[in-house]
Amino acid sequence: MPELPEVETTRRGIAPSIEGRTIAAFTAHDRRLRWPVPEQLEALLPGLTIHSVTRRAKYLLLQCHRVDTLIGTLLIHLGMSGSLRLCSPDTPRKTHDHLIWRFHDSDWEMRFHDPRRFGCCLWLSDQQAQQPNLHPLLAKLGPEPLTARFDGDWLYTLSRNKNQPIKSFIMDNQVVVGVGNIYANEVLFLSGIHPTRAAGRISQARYRVLADNIKTVLSAAIAQGGTTLRDFVNSDGNPGYFQQTLHVYGRAGQSCLVCTTTLTEIRMSGRSTVFCPQCQH
DNA sequence: AAAGATGCCTGTAAGC
DNA sequence: TGCTTACAGGCATCTT
Numbered sequence: 001m002p003e004l005p006e007v008e009t010t011r012r013g014i015a016p017s018i019e020g021r022t023i024a025a026f027t028a029h030d031r032r033l034r035w036p037v038p039e040q041l042e043a044l045l046p047g048l049t050i051h052s053v054t055r056r057a058k059y060l061l062l063q064c065h066r067v068d069t070l071i072g073t074l075l076i077h078l079g080m081s082g083s084l085r086l087c088s089p090d091t092p093r094k095t096h097d098h099l100i101w102r103f104h105d106s107d108w109e110m111r112f113h114d115p116r117r118f119g120c121c122l123w124l125s126d127q128q129a130q131q132p133n134l135h136p137l138l139a140k141l142g143p144e145p146l147t148a149r150f151d152g153d154w155l156y157t158l159s160r161n162k163n164q165p166i167k168s169f170i171m172d173n174q175v176v177v178g179v180g181n182i183y184a185n186e187v188l189f190l191s192g193i194h195p196t197r198a199a200g201r202i203s204q205a206r207y208r209v210l211a212d213n214i215k216t217v218l219s220a221a222i223a224q225g226g227t228t229l230r231d232f233v234n235s236d237g238n239p240g241y242f243q244q245t246l247h248v249y250g251r252a253g254q255s256c257l258v259c260t261t262t263l264t265e266i267r268m269s270g271r272s273t274v275f276c277p278q279c280q281h
Numbered sequence: 282a283a284a285g286a287t288g289c290c291t292g293t294a295a296g297c
Numbered sequence: 298t299g300c301t302t303a304c305a306g307g308c309a310t311c312t313t
Contacts, residue, residue, distance in 0.1 A: 002307095003307095032290095034289070034290095034307095034308085034309085058307080058308095077307085077308090078307095079289095079290090079306090079307065079308090080290080080291095080305080080306050080307060081290085081291080081292085081306090096291090114290095115290080115291055115292065116289085116290045116291050116292080116305095116306085117289080117290055117291085118289065118290065118306080118307065118308085119307095136309095137308095137309085162283095163284090164283085164284070168284080168285095171307095173307095173308080180306080180307070181305095181306065181307085182306095269284090269285065269286080270285090270286075270287090270306090271305095271306075272304095272305080272306090
């Protein structure tokens with residue numbers, strides 16, 4: 001399931017090949033994503049040039065220009081199982097290849113593949129294209145984890161008087177974006193914090209450790225070119241194997257890599273939560 | 282207001 | 298073995 005590092009890796013993978021390219025054709029073979037893919041895209045996209053590919057949280061934003069004027073922005077989310085990749089136009093379309101962009105003067109076409117269809121592809125026009133951060137999906141998002149705005153002091157200040165478990169707190173997109181279930185489990189282990197501990201009862205010092213671990217883990221994953229358990233495919237078509245060591249996620253019942261205590265699994269808000277009862281408090 | 286539950290969806294794994 | 302069921306997860310949206 002694409003977490004933030006996979007989305008960033010996708011952005012870096014596709015950007016060099018599509019920035020500056022003009023769309024020759026767009027085809028939606030199946031519009032039934034999280035929200036229906038807008039009907040007008042087939043008519044609207046050809047002739048527009050992908051000016052830039054940016055990212056906010058796990059959303060990819062493709063700015064579409066006509067000459068030097070921004071016409072609209074494609075907002076794409078990979079959901080649980082989505083991928084954007086480049087391939088030769090000769091490549092047979094696979095099951096769940098839902099969207100296809102063809103370009104002028106390019107050896108590649110771009111395909112959106114999404115078996116579970118939790119992803120989306122929306123079109124922002126007018127004011128929303130100019131200022132995508134005002135879009136309802138982006139307006140309330142917290143800071144990017146890899147920016148200076150996000151640090152232990154931010155977490156500490158926001159968490160005062162909150163009874164919410166720390167795991168839910170760091171997975172809240174209004175607190176910080178890009179911390180999915182796998183990374184939440186991992187960074188809490190690395191920080192020695194018990195996942196059910198109330199966010200309001202964690203010290204500033206521990207929040208600084210936690211914020212640093214979030215930055216370190218996400219940065220390392222991006223540096224490795226993205227990680228996955230199952231569904232991610234790099235934009236060049238090669239699988240992106242999960243190379244980071246998972247200390248707790250998926251290891252319930254096995255022994256802690258630090259102290260050999262058996263790792264415990266509980267469910268928090270329906271999500272698999274694994275921790276070391278010895279190392280995490 | 283805030284926190285928890287729900288629904289969307291299909292590939293995979295576990296169970297009978 | 299083959300069929301059925303449970304589970305995984307991001308996240309908007311509904312419910313309490």
